[in-house]
Amino acid sequence: MSKLSNEDIEKRLLRFPDWEFYDDAIHAEFEFENFKDCFSAMSRIAFECEALNHHPDWSNTYNILSISLSSHDVNGVSDKDFKLAEAIEFIVEPEE
Structure with missing residues (x-):
């Protein structure tokens, strides 16, 4: 794997309009209806993280989930x- x-x-x-690149990471923030929905999405994302053996820097405040992704072993994205x-987009974005 390389940077x-x-x-x-x-x-x-361009395929991820909710994401931005700065500070050697890609970042997104998602707003949910309430804390329960936010935490539910975080739980589902956690399973994807384990499957990929890749873990985000993330936090939530009530119904807002903030995520930063970078690969520490390459010091960047x-x-x-x-x-x-x-995988995160598939979980947090409602199907149309």
Whole structure:
């Protein structure tokens, strides 16, 4: 696994409009109806994190979930971060 270039990160972020790149990580914030829904999403995301063996820096305040993804072993963003971001998007975004 290798660190992605800033150009590659910005190009990949076109598929993830809720995410931003700064401080060598990709970041997103999601708002839920209430704390229970937020915590439920966090629990589902935790299972994806374990499956990918990749864990976010995250926090929540009531119904807001803040997530930062980076790969510490490459000191930046890698493909693993985008795989986890994709799984997170699938969990938090309602199906249309």
